Amino acid sequence: MKLCSIVMLACCMSAAIPAFTQTVRARDLGIPLKGRPGAFNAITDVKGVEVGIVTLIEGEGVLKVGKGPVRTGVTAILPRGKKYDPVFAGWYALNGNGEMTGTTWITESGFLEGPITITNTHSVGVVRDAVIAWQYKHQHFYTINQTTDLFWALPVVAETYDGMMNDINGMHVKKEHVFQALDSARSGKVKEGNTGGGTGMMCHGFKGGTGTASRLVKIGDSTYTVGVLVQANHGGKNELTIAGVPVGEEIKGYRPKFKFGEPPAGTGSIIVIVATDAPLLPHQLNRLAKRVPLGIGRVGGAGENSSGDIFLAFSTANPEASHREEFRKLNMLPNDLINELFYATAEATEEAILNVLVAAETMTGINGNVIYALPHTEIIRLLKKYNRYSKK
Numbered sequence: 001m002k003l004c005s006i007v008m009l010a011c012c013m014s015a016a017i018p019a020f021t022q023t024v025r026a027r028d029l030g031i032p033l034k035g036r037p038g039a040f041n042a043i044t045d046v047k048g049v050e051v052g053i054v055t056l057i058e059g060e061g062v063l064k065v066g067k068g069p070v071r072t073g074v075t076a077i078l079p080r081g082k083k084y085d086p087v088f089a090g091w092y093a094l095n096g097n098g099e100m101t102g103t104t105w106i107t108e109s110g111f112l113e114g115p116i117t118i119t120n121t122h123s124v125g126v127v128r129d130a131v132i133a134w135q136y137k138h139q140h141f142y143t144i145n146q147t148t149d150l151f152w153a154l155p156v157v158a159e160t161y162d163g164m165m166n167d168i169n170g171m172h173v174k175k176e177h178v179f180q181a182l183d184s185a186r187s188g189k190v191k192e193g194n195t196g197g198g199t200g201m202m203c204h205g206f207k208g209g210t211g212t213a214s215r216l217v218k219i220g221d222s223t224y225t226v227g228v229l230v231q232a233n234h235g236g237k238n239e240l241t242i243a244g245v246p247v248g249e250e251i252k253g254y255r256p257k258f259k260f261g262e263p264p265a266g267t268g269s270i271i272v273i274v275a276t277d278a279p280l281l282p283h284q285l286n287r288l289a290k291r292v293p294l295g296i297g298r299v300g301g302a303g304e305n306s307s308g309d310i311f312l313a314f315s316t317a318n319p320e321a322s323h324r325e326e327f328r329k330l331n332m333l334p335n336d337l338i339n340e341l342f343y344a345t346a347e348a349t350e351e352a353i354l355n356v357l358v359a360a361e362t363m364t365g366i367n368g369n370v371i372y373a374l375p376h377t378e379i380i381r382l383l384k385k386y387n388r389y390s391k392k
Helices: 103-109 121-137 175-183 282-289 292-299 339-359 376-385
Strands: 006-009 050-058 070-082 087-096 116-120 156-160 209-219 222-233 268-276 307-315
Touching (some): 087 103, 087 282, 116 268, 156 268, 156 307, 292 307, 292 339
Antiparallel strands (some): 070 116
């Protein structure tokens, strides 16, 4: 049976956009997780943050470059929605065998000046160009001077490799898909698993993809939100650990089937985006990004040599801080009060990866290659075996 072309726009439930059925998530399987999530347990719990997802699935059978099969897409994150107002940001690479464009200017300026998009490795260029075109169309920029619409942009585009599932050299991600992802971005629930840029990914030997989670943090009299979104395509099966249970070693079978051989364990990458409404400055957001690996490590990731593990953190506090000609008074959380945000980042990263694994479904890609979903019944059995099952 030939698969039809599917373009899915996943965002919030609203009258304008069809609702989707939320997939099973990590907590639904009784996986014990620390911390208190927000209403959606998603990066969109940070007020103003919007996510748009376009998923491209078409064809089956033998790879024919340029024709498919297609298993890819685009994920877009808009820190303040469609409003142009740069946010403070920082980033960190645990292992740099990957790409996230625009980061040198973030290091230099301390600002993220537009959307974040995530896709497959060979589509970074077209996505970058499309983001610039979208910004120009929607006047999502500051002009170089007030008499023209001249502007410059250094978009942030990140990637992981889906060439074991997808016709990655066929360049199936187009400008219109990037526009769809950006235009459809909304707050609310985020579709996880085989979606967006994560459509064709593998995580710890099982089907990977897109996942998200959040934490609410009380600091003094204020409650802040930390939200995380991941595109998970990393890790080896034997290292997979859930709530301290060595599930990768315990689960037998379910090995991916690749016509040209299974890639070595640890081959792949993970992109992690951290959002918060806590008033953090760029140097503090660098510190937040450096806590992401703690969450990755809890699930068994180790930043292997061939992995691209790149993380970006931004804060939606201090609106209009980027004004080019006027002084601004800024709020900053004292460093001595930042630990709770560190804990929240690690916890939300761990849960976002687990949400990927739980939501993702078995997929057949190019040449009949198969990556199996994490078996839910096995996870429940092992959690009970190790006395870690917590479902009420």
